[in-house]
Amino acid sequence: MKMAKKCSVFILCAAVSLSLAACGPKESSSAKSSSKGSELVVWEDKEKSIGIKDAVAAFEKEHDVKVKVVEKPYAKQIEDLRMDGPAGTGPDVLTMPGDQIGTAVTEGLLKELHVKIDVQSLYTDASIQSQMVDQKLYGLPKAVETTVLFYNKDLITEKELPKTLEEWYDYSKKTADGSKFGFLALFDQIYYAESVMSGYGGYIFGKAKDGSYNPSDIGINNEGAVKGAALIQKFYKDGLFPAGIIGEQGINVLESLFTEGKAAAIISGPWNVEAFSKAGINYGITKLPKLENGKNMSSFIGVKSYNVSAFSKNAELAQELAVFLANEKNSKTRYEETKEVPAVKSLANDPAIMKSEAARAVTEQSRFSEPTPNIPEMNEIWTPADSALQTVATGKADPKQALDQAAETAKGQIKAKHSGK
Secondary structure (H helix, E strand, C coil), X not given: CCXXXXXXXXXXXXXCCCCECCCCHHHHHHHXXXXXXXXXXXXXXXXXXXXXXXXXXXXXXXXCCEEEEEEXXXXXXXXXXXXXXXHCCCCCEEEEEHHHHHHHHHCCCECCXXXXXXXXXXXXXXXXXXCEECCEECCEEEEEECCEEEEECCCCCHHHCCCEHHHHHHHHHHHCCCCCEEXXXXXXXXXXXXXXXXXXXXXXXXXXXXXXXXXXXEECCCHHHHHHHHHHHHHHHCCCCCXXXXXXXXXXXXXXXXXXXXXXXXXXXXXXXXXXXXXCCCEEEECCCECCCCCECCCEEEEEEEEEECCCCCHHHHHHHHHHHCCHHHHHHHHHHHCCCCEEHHHCCCHHHHCCHXXXXXXXXXXXXXXCCCCHHHHHCHHHHHHHHHHHHCCCCCHHHHHHHHHHXXXXXXXXXXXXX
């Protein structure tokens, strides 16, 4: 995705042991011998299988098995698994957005992974947390991404970049004339607006002491969230954002304005690096700006992972493959082929990765960001929150009124759909 909902940041990956938590050397050896001649099916993301080509070949040789790789859009793989898994035509290993984990586990689609703690500790805390449900592990992170700031170097230099969102407001006031704009963002969507709202104290769900989300504690309408939404509304009210970037087609308008050289800066993600490069834009990338209160704008960390299907007939071998694909060596190779930043700690300062401006920006922005909530109740937040923000953007409602309604709607949907858990 862009992360899960958008398909949807980046952080980084470290060396992974191939030993499984429940297996001693003898068990591992017998598992290899019993797997001889087996076939595993891997669902990889579209146009990303090149990143695991060498790893798959090495695994096949070591285990004397066949691995079939099928490319599918990663954000939709769970949809296909619901049908193909029970039918026996699904994958053994798949890749998916971290914020779909909770729903997939609730539906019984994923197998719990049993890997050693030292394997889990190789990944950044945020990325491994995205794979946890009720303190159980259901995947290994393969890549991370966050939103970042793209700016047109032909319109504004790095030294001229405003440091805060409020300074970007002032810059845009001097720049925007109806056909050209300063700073643009899709703030009518909670995926982007949360960057501002959380900086003033808003949040999606509160957290328990163990780090788990509390779906009964919704913070999208608290005092901080309302303050952030009021700042967002100023950009629209004062004509600094064009009307066309509101609603479903907003992303297309925003990206077009940037590629046409009509916007000095936009909030987007590393998924647009290739597109903007092909468009010939002389762009730079950096972390998101700070807010007036001194806090950095946050963002959702999107985590792509390797997960084992609950329907796999070779689940132990499938887990071993997932561990192998996500280890430090193969994660680095995958980055070199796909440019998707790995989630392994030890690669955070790897020269081959850090020479990329996009990777550096994602890595820095990740310091101020949190994973997109992965519990099923998150599905009840997106639509009412987006609807509320669109009424704020169009001036049809004040921030408090709109966000109160969104919170009430979300709570009602959570009670109706998830209270039986």
